Amino acid sequence: MSWATERLDELQSGRAELPPVVRTLQLGSLDDWSEGRVSKRWVPTEDVLNGDGSMFGGYIAALADQMLGFAAMTVVPEGSAFRTINLNVQFIRIGRAHPLLIEAMVVSATKSLIVAEVVFLREDGELIARASAQQLVVPFAGSS
Numbered sequence: 001m002s003w004a005t006e007r008l009d010e011l012q013s014g015r016a017e018l019p020p021v022v023r024t025l026q027l028g029s030l031d032d033w034s035e036g037r038v039s040k041r042w043v044p045t046e047d048v049l050n051g052d053g054s055m056f057g058g059y060i061a062a063l064a065d066q067m068l069g070f071a072a073m074t075v076v077p078e079g080s081a082f083r084t085i086n087l088n089v090q091f092i093r094i095g096r097a098h099p100l101l102i103e104a105m106v107v108s109a110t111k112s113l114i115v116a117e118v119v120f121l122r123e124d125g126e127l128i129a130r131a132s133a134q135q136l137v138v139p140f141a142g143s144s
Helices: 005-011 019-027 056-073
Strands: 032-034 038-044 081-091 099-111 111-124 127-139
Touching: 005 032, 005 056, 019 056, 038 056, 056 081, 056 099, 056 111, 056 127
Parallel strands: none
Antiparallel strands: 032 038, 038 099, 081 127, 099 111, 111 127
16 A cells, blocks of 8 residues: 555545645545546535536636546555646536536556546536546655
8 A cells, every 4th residue: 555545545535634725626535446547426516617607617627637636646656656747628518516427547657657537427427528637757755
């Protein structure tokens, strides 16, 4: 078990204290994880909606970065951490105040780079957005 998988277990069980940015942005935690995969159900509040009831795209990007980071945590080597060096988001449909199922998976992992993808689905299965990221693997220098 690595620092990252211990943290994922704490997050999944609800025992982990969430960082200030996660609390401020109301990103929440995660529901489930296994090697190479993470998922959660997330319900937007009015605080993250535009005046017309649509979700702010930058908010979806923040959720994507979080979930892609969680996916990377499932495979990051012991003694290493990672940093997002590229994040691409595609908006497929307008997101509104409906619950989202967010699922991320690692598609490639080497000793220096982790690549992951995430999808945002409405509970009826409609795709809202998808994103991908490259995570640079770096030496672990304390807390991530």
